[in-house]
Every structure is written in C-alpha cells, then in structure tokens.
Amino acid sequence: MSNTRLPAPSFRATDFQAAFGVSRETLDRLAAYEALLRKWNPAINLVARSTLDDVWERHFADSAQLFALLPEGTRVLVDLGSGAGFPGLVLAILGVPEVHLIESDGRKAAFLREVARVTGAPATVHAQRAEQAEAPPADAVSARALADLSALLPLAARFLRPGGICLFPKGRTAADELTRARDSWTMRVEEFPSRTDPSGALLRLSEIAPRGMQIG
Numbered sequence: 001m002s003n004t005r006l007p008a009p010s011f012r013a014t015d016f017q018a019a020f021g022v023s024r025e026t027l028d029r030l031a032a033y034e035a036l037l038r039k040w041n042p043a044i045n046l047v048a049r050s051t052l053d054d055v056w057e058r059h060f061a062d063s064a065q066l067f068a069l070l071p072e073g074t075r076v077l078v079d080l081g082s083g084a085g086f087p088g089l090v091l092a093i094l095g096v097p098e099v100h101l102i103e104s105d106g107r108k109a110a111f112l113r114e115v116a117r118v119t120g121a122p123a124t125v126h127a128q129r130a131e132q133a134e135a136p137p138a139d140a141v142s143a144r145a146l147a148d149l150s151a152l153l154p155l156a157a158r159f160l161r162p163g164g165i166c167l168f169p170k171g172r173t174a175a176d177e178l179t180r181a182r183d184s185w186t187m188r189v190e191e192f193p194s195r196t197d198p199s200g201a202l203l204r205l206s207e208i209a210p211r212g213m214q215i216g
C-alpha cells in the first residue's frame with residue numbers, strides 16, 4: 001500500500017483508494033461493509049451516530065493505517081474488543097490471511113459474522129470475553145479503544161506467539177499509559193503518528209514480557 005497523507009475534509013471511498021492504493025475489489029468490499037454498518041447501526045449502536053457519515057476516515061482509514069505497521073509475513077492477527085470490526089475486520093479485508101475477532105457482545109459478534117460472510121473476509125468471530133477466548137498463536141494483536149495499556153497487555157499476552165507484536169492506536173493518553181505499563185512490563189516501543197487523529201499515536205510494541213521474566 002502507498003503511504004500518502006490523507007486529504008480532508010469529506011474523506012470518501014475515492015480518497016481512501018488514493019491514500020492506501022487498494023484495489024477496486026477491496027473498495028467494493030469496504031463499501032458493502034459500510035452499507036451493513038448503516039443498516040445495523042440504528043438497532044445495535046455499533047458506532048457513534050456522529051461518526052456514521054465519516055466512516056471512511058474515522059473507522060476504515062483509522063484501521064487501515066495499521067496495515068503498514070504489521071511485520072512482513074504476518075499470518076495470524078487477533079483483534080481484541082472488535083466492536084463493529086475496527087481495526088481487525090478492516091485488516092482482514094485488506095489482506096491479513098487469518099484474523100480472529102474477539103467481541104463479548106453477542107449482537108456485535110453477529111454483525112461481524114455477517115460482514116465477514118458478505119465480504120468474504122478471512123475472519124473468525126469469537127463471541128467471548130478476551131479473558132476466556134482461545135485462538136491460534138498470533139503474530140500480531142490489535143485493539144482500539146478497549147482498555148488502558150496496563151489492562152491490555154495481560155490480555156494480549158494470552159494470544160501472542162513468542163516474538164509477536166502488538167498494535168494499539170492510542171489517543172493523547174499514550175505517554176501516561178506507557179509509563180504506567182512499564183511498571184509491570186518490559187517492551188520495545190515504537191510510536192508512529194496517526195494519520196487520522198492529530199493528537200493520537202500508533203503504538204507498536206515488541207519484545208513484550210512481564211517484568212522479571214525472560215522474553216520467549
């Protein structure tokens with residue numbers, strides 16, 4: 001995918017295509033996803049109504065920008081607290097081969113299954129809490145807007161293979177969350193600017209281990 005800056009405002013499908021260089025087929029799958037989101041949202045509140053007219057930027061582009069941060073050869077991605085599918089389901093549509101979406105709300109999980117069915121995305125939905133769900137060892141774990149880093153890391157550690165990485169988009173609290181998390185965890189931290197949230201940061205964490213334990 002190319003890495004041009006996002007145009008604004010009124011960011012639409014054509015802008016998404018220009019920004020990420022995706023194929024016509026991928027764009028069509030995302031358009032089908034958007035249509036389902038609009039259809040289901042009034043009944044089950046998948047995303048804030050105020051963001052529905054801005055899905056291509058606030059949700060699709062915000063998720064898609066993580067694709068370029070995945071290590072080469074990433075096969076299995078586990079997305080925690082997927083909600084309406086951000087970022088995990090977008091990353092499956094963009095080409096991650098095996099994505100596991102973990103979402104404890106049964107109605108949201110049903111929506112995720114329907115989007116995966118309609119778009120053919122390689123996503124398996126687990127209608128369970130992340131504390132209980134099982135998935136194959138993950139090359140990468142993602143989560144957006146689920147929890148503070150100190151709560152996220154033990155959840156992510158349940159799924160990560162040795163040497164796996166975490167991708168967490170964070171808002172302006174990123175630095176404070178990192179400081180607190182470092183009390184209990186050692187990790188390599190890389191921070192990238194968010195292309196959709198000027199006050200946010202994309203955290204890529206690797207070499208993650210509880211303090212006092214050797215890295216696997």
Ligand SMILES: C[S@@+](CC[C@H](N)C(=O)[O-])C[C@H]1O[C@@H](n2cnc3c(N)ncnc32)[C@H](O)[C@@H]1O
Binds near residue numbers: 105128143
């Ligand atoms: C604030 S929403 C964020 C959804 C999505 N990641 C996004 O950014 O749009 C958090 C989601 O996580 C789910 N959730 C909360 N705790 C969870 C847990 N322990 N395991 C799995 N899902 C959980 C909620 O049902 C909700 O859909």
